[in-house]
Amino acid sequence: MSASKLSKIETGKLAPSVVDAEGILTAIGVSNEVKAEYLEAARAAATEATAWRLVRRIGVHKAQQQTRALEAQMRSLRLFQPALVPGLLQTPEYIRAILSRHDLGEDVLTRTISARIERQQALYDSTKELCFVITESVLRWRIVSATRMAEQIDRLASLSRLPNIDIRVVPLAAQQQDIANHAFVIRDDRTVTVETIHAEIVVTDPQDVSLYVRKFERFAATALAGEDMRATLASIRDGFLREQETG
Structure with missing residues (x-):
């Protein structure tokens, strides 16, 4: 936390x-009882929302740096994404295509891309357990060209072989008991970040966090993993490559 923010x-x-509040209480070394008391008060408004227009005002690249700081501290991450390849798994070309839609200046765009790529160092920290569940439609949504989509899918397959990373794909043909409403990220089973059209929402109330944990587990249970998942990736990737060859 910067000195100016603390001030x-x-x-x-x-x-x-x-x-x-949790960061400050941890830094000054209060007892668990005191910390619990103050955090309960902070959770009186169980959900915090930060409008994207405010994020753009402070600098999107700075928001990426703040997220990186959170990810450096966490030990586990569970992410559900029904629309896009998760940011930690994106190729540089995919990142640029996503961020270019936000009307950023070239300088801010370049710094934000660099900040997101720097965040991806968390993938190679063997002390962290990272689980990503995406829907099959994420792999087919044409964010970049067919060739670039094939490269993005290859990256997913490669990262899925890292021992601390679990990537799963919910097939479109699978019978579902739940609705893929929106993306969300669970960190250490203590906080959930939800991205909506207008804002980023942080959920900290334990009861609400548990709702997201259960939803994640339901989708993870119906998703393809391991070699079955990589076979699906290969099939979709080959489709993009054939399309490029005949285009």
């Missing part, structure tokens, strides 16, 4: 988020 919190000019 604003201390002087009452800025209300601390639950994550901010």
Whole structure:
């Protein structure tokens, strides 16, 4: 946390988020009882929302750096994504295609792409357990050209072989008992981040977090994993390559 942000919190000019409060309480070494008391008060408003327009105002690349700091501290991540390849798994070309839709200046765009790529170092930290569940439609949604989509799918297959990474694909043909409403990220089973059209929402109430954990587990149970998952990736990738050859 920057000194200026801490100063604003201390002087009452800025209300601390639950994550901010926990970081401060941990840093000053209060007892677990005191920490629990203050965090319960911070959770009185169980959900925090930060509008994307505010994120753009402070700098999208800075938001990426803040997310990287969170990911550096976490030990487990469970991410569900029904629309896009998760940011941690994206190729540089896919990242540029996604971020170019946000009307960023070239300088900010370049810095944000670099910040997201730097975040991907978390993938190679063997102390972290990372599980990604995506729907098959994510693999078919044409964010970039057929050739680039094939490269993106190859990256998923490669990363899925890392011992600390579990990538699963929910096939379109599978009978589902749940609805793929939106993407969400669960960190250490303590916080959930939800991205909506207008804002990023952080959920910290344990009861609400458990709802997302159960939803994630239901989709993970119906998803393809391991060699079955990689066979699906290969089939879709080959389709993109054939299309490029005949195009």
